[in-house]
Amino acid sequence: MSVPILKQGEILIASIQSALSDRELVELRDELADRVGRLRSRGVVIDVTALDVLDSFATRTIRGIAYTAKLRGAKTVVVGIQPEVAFAMVQLGLSLDGIATALDLEEGMLLLQRWPK
Amino acid sequence: MNALCPMYNREREIKVAVEGERTLQGGGARVDDLHRIRELLERYLSPMIARSMLQKALRERNLSQERFRSGDAYKIASLLRRGVTLFVSEGDRATALQEFDALCQDIRPSVAPCYVNITSENDISVVRNEARRLCESAGAESYAIQKVTTIVSELARNIVGYAGRGKMELVPVTDPDRRIIVRASDEGKGIPNLELVLSGQYRSKTGLGRGLLGTKRLADRFDVKTGSTGTLVVAEIIL
Structure with missing residues (x-):
């Protein structure tokens, strides 16, 4: 597993360190779905600060992670989308509709903690 | 003065490096390009504005004098064009931009497909x-x-x-x-x-x-x- 997943209280933090291959992204999805159940987590933060490209596949997989986590009872926040990446996503017509986003890890954690239970 | 004002100190270092480097082997041609950009800027702008524009561009491109490679001058030049548009007085602007573009053309690296x-x-x-x-x-x-x-x-x-x-x-x-x-x-x-x-x-x-x-x-x-x-x-x- 190339993405470290940290546990902080009821929140899981997946910090993507480098550009991931498609297989690694899918692995991350499965691993998170599993851990949400095992560790009884209520929130997931996916930190994509280090990703230099979010193309249609990556966006779709991240959306998949968020929906999977939701069905398992956890809320997901995507943090750290870089300005250039956001710009390209808009131009590409990609969106993360219905998925919470925050500027960085700190904001994302705050958002999850304030979320009504 | 230098001790009190690190910014100034750094600017001096860059200036010294630009001028000193020309005599060194190897890096000469590359730093020469930087020198040409600087000369052009200083012809149309006050030395202080020219210097700070150059520094800002170096920083933005994550470059330093020590690791200056061929093609780097061009990377900086592409950032400086906007500064030339903004800061050169209206009367000189067209000529300055023309000269600047000619210089860019000249130092443009050829990138292989x-x-x-x-x-x-x-x-x-x-x-x-x-x-x-x-x-x-x-x-x-x-x-x-x-x-x-x-x-x-x-x-x-x-x-x-x-x-x-x-x-x-x-x-x-x-x-x-x-x-x-x-x-x-x-x-x-x-x-x-x-x-x-x-x-x-x-x-x-x-x-x-x-x-x-x-x-x-x-x-x-x-x-x-x-x-x-x-x-x-x-x-x-x-x-």
Whole structure:
């Protein structure tokens, strides 16, 4: 597993360190779905600060992670989308509709903690 | 004074480096380019503004005098053009820009085109990294780099997902405008419903269909030729 997943209280933090291959992204999805159940987590933060490209596949997989986590009872926040990446996503017509986003890890954690239970 | 004012100190160092380096071997020609930019700026701007513009550009491009390589001067030049537009007085502006563009033309590095065979999913990130490297050496700005790398990523993924294998070519062109041409070709079965895909109505099960439409949206020029013996997608991005 190339993405470290940290546990902080009821929140899981997946910090993507480098550009991931498609297989690694899918692995991350499965691993998170599993851990949400095992560790009884209520929130997931996916930190994509280090990703230099979010193309249609990556966006779709991240959306998949968020929906999977939701069905398992956890809320997901995507943090750290870089300005250039956001710009390209808009131009590409990609969106993360219905998925919470925050500027960085700190904001994302705050958002999850304030979320009504 | 230097101890109290580190900024000033650094500026002096750069100046010394620029002038001292010319006598050194190897780095001479490269730093000479930087010197030419500086001379031009100082002809139209106060030395202080010229210096701080140059420094800001060095910082923004993550460059330093010590690690100055050929092509770096051009990277800086592409950032400085806006400063010339903004700070040179209106009367001199047209001439200054003309001279500046001529200088840029002169110091522009020639960037070799790049070819990558796409045979597996791993090649997607290989070609993406190549695209980034090529854009950077062509002096592209971050948003343009982002467009190119995203397009390259989408097209490479389409090759892997649909045709299995194919080729990608990245060709930097400077005439008439500075741009990168991305060619993705494969010998797969072709795209049967191209019009539908490009209309945006199409949703493939794998989500791959959106990539082509996205590429069309991101690119400044876009063309697809597809048939039962293969597909060629050409996308051009102006830098």
